[in-house]
Amino acid sequence: MCAVCPLRACLTVGRCHHHTPRHLHKLHYPAVSGNRKYRAKQEAEQMSTAQIDHILKANEYSHAFPRGPASHGAQGFHSNLLSANQPCEDSRSSASCLVDRHRSVGGGALLFGVFDGHAGAACAKAVSHRLFYYIATATLPLKTLQEIESAVEEARPVPPLLEFHQQPREEQRCGAQQPLMFSSRLRMFWQDLLQEAQEDTTALLDTEGSNVSSALEEAFMRLDNDLSMEAQLDLATSSPRRVPNPGDSHSLSSPLRVALSGSTACVAHLSQGVLHVANLGDSRALLGVQESDGRWSALPLTQDHTAHNPDELHRILGEHPRSERRTVVRHDRLLGMLMPLRAFGDVRFKWSKETLGRMYESSRPEVVAAAMNMALRRTMTQNYHTPPYLTAHPEVATHRLRPQDKFLIMATDGLWDLMHRHTAVQLVGEHLTGLRWQRPLSPNPGTTLGSLQSLLLERKGRGLSTVADLNSATHLLRHALGNDGYGGVEPRRLDKMLRLSPNHSRMYRDDITITVIHLNEPDVL
Template identity: 40%
Template sequence: MNYSNINVVISTYLKVDRSFKQKLSNIWYKSCAFDDRRQFKYIALGSRFFHTSHARRQVKKDGVEVLLSPQEVTVILRKNEYNKDFPYGSVKSYDSNQLSSNVPIEDTRCEARCKMTSGFLMGVFDGHGGPACAQVISKRLFKYIAAALLPLRLLQKYIKQDPRELLIETFNDRAEIVQDLKSIYDNSFNKFLNKLLLTAKDEINIEASLKNAIMELDRDLSREVVDLYKENNTVNHKTLSVALSGAVACMSYIDGPHMYVANVGDCNAVVGTMNEDNEWFAQKITKEHNTENFDELKRIWNEHPDEERKTVIRRDRLLGELAPLRSLGDYRYKWPTEILSELVVPLIGQKAIPANYYTPPYLTAKPDIFYHRLTPKDKFLIIASDGLWDMMTPLQAVKLVGEHMKGKVFFNPLKLPKKNIQLGDLNDLLMHRKESLKSKPKDRNAATHLIRHAIGGTEYGVDHSRLAHLLSLSPDVSRMFRDDMTVTVVYFDSEYLRQCPA
């Protein structure tokens, strides 16, 4: 790690004002402990999972640049892939993967099963201004949601338990929150439980519960900085780095045929559906919260005086700085000027207060909640950060996963029918399999399949030279060509959904 380039650790290309990022990097630097100059671990999360794959370079032999081999490319692409099968229910399995462009990667993901109620939670979190906020949200949000989904009887039972059973079972969870932050977060969660107890009912409104959990966690990110300052006149640099960085989020809650998607920012969720003619159709569930969404522009304009019309959105960014128009964290765009002046300006200077910052808050974490009733025609859900959607359309992604579903069966050995089979029939079966093997994908994991095509795809297929070149770029250059990518593909059990009552 080059210390002079530490700003790369907390930066995303053109999403936050660059001079501010350089100041903010000083806070993040104080929150990091370096280990032999090659790897480092965050104070926010005691993990090295997010940043061990950044040493990607083109090799030079006798002055000649040599591309990564197909095998080397595949090793890089498959480094973070994961898949999980489930024995029963509407969710049959899921594939996930991540590929970094930033070092460390600013995306995170989480998948979990609710233990005291039914249902699965799947989420993708895209950070900016550093990875801190996205990492912390991925570790905390599903616990808040699982608690908010408890009816009164179960909530009372849970609060009385000592020790308490786990609310969620997470999968592929490789990071742990360090102890001093864990105690702060546990205290916030206990206060959230007590608030829920005051309003909990026997009948759960899922949409309201999702919204409440997301908004309450976002408010806790602020309280964990401001309350300490008010009590002791001190600033916790760790919680401050989480509150000042930000993250957009897209997560789904799936319980039988009922699917809810909560979206904050510019990640997207797309359902792959097969119509009556066996053709793939992409149902885009979410709407991005950015300047391409005119309803979002109108909302922000209406929340501020007319004289701010020209300054609240500039250069297609909030206050000329932030690309997503909703996010968690990012309290530089939410706190009153007085709080920014007291807590942040002494550490990083006047740039802590954005230009034309007259009537905060300018930003909200309020999610849009979408409901979709799953049918047997719905085959899978793709949740991905904008790093994927910048490179392909929803329909392209759905067709790629659909083709992958058809081709991946050939990763399994051929099984002959149990009944007697004639040699002629066996020959036809083998010839059909031989022909179909042409569609066998390179990767078993559908998320890897999507990332491979997003980076190296052309109208004629995957171009190895393009793929190898883009994977070889150093992080400071790579971000100009592609973003971090996080992809989760959730497969539905069509037979289960067929038996669900209408």
């Protein structure tokens, strides 16, 4: 995502005001007529089906949940990720909370998240690993928090809060000191929750845990505050003369690097058939609903936090003096630079002028590497009067699942730049229908040979369009990149999009991360 606008990377399709928008229809395709040798060469260069599948499916993931209360209404999920940036700035996570608000072990809630980073991958990677722990902590009952604190105080083992189904691969790259700082910060979080409960007599009555919506909001805000505090501590205690070697793991994952980069977040919390979606930024979540007549419709559960959203624009303008109305949002960007109006990290839009001044004066390599174009930085500094301009406060939607709610699609804006939400729901709905038709046939005792033959022919016809992908997220990815405009996939277009070099792919698309959670849909996975 071209969210912070150093001129080196402003190539998001149709979004950046510093560059001429580049659109997918401008991709060049060889003419169908012309020299035969030229056409033969183009065909020879085209990737095989196996090569295309290898690229599309390299990061796909599927998981099925066991039947019973622990599934919370979800049968399982499919996920996939395709990078455009090098390295990829998107991230994703999914996990089960192992202790719920009612003290039953093994089925607290299911958590799913997609995270779209900008100005580097560090913030998205950190948030994808840490946020779920903050959510799990915020939703636990006070008695459980007290038991955890006692266990830590007495050096007894603490039961795990989460079981990750899809651990971020980049976690192994974290600096050695980061997990220790993370654990201390998380402990301070639950200590503060206990302290607040002692000071608030009404909270002591809340033995079943916090309201999920407010807990999600508190978890988001607390993690963002911790990222900021860790960065300020890192900046204050490190030597300005220290110049790490290129690729130094501390520099790549330091608290300051994490806080200088940024990330949107879209997180789903599913417990006992109740779905909460917390969102900040421009990733999206929507339900695929099957109407009584069999048709599919999309039910959005998020709204974009950008200047294109009138409510969001009104919110941010109302938080600053009227004298800044012309400068807070310029060219549809925060201070003329940042596309999302809510995000983790991005301390350049949150810290005081004095703190930012000390940071820019330091010789820390993270600051040098993340330095903005100097002209843009001067413009931003001139209009930087009443920080913070950016918040990590999410909007939370609540929805109780109904029988017609068949799946939830969560994706970063890389997908939505290429595909309308109704198209996405239609594709996933038809894909799930195709998977059902491909399941082993179990005819009834009274089935005749004629009716069985007709059924087999119908199954064969319905299944032809879905045999390429068993993973719903991969199915969406294939159609987004190879869309022929008629609901199908144009092989040459798909080939072109996948063969773009890292230096060129970002000109035509963003990183794409998709997670599809299957609901009320038995035997799909």
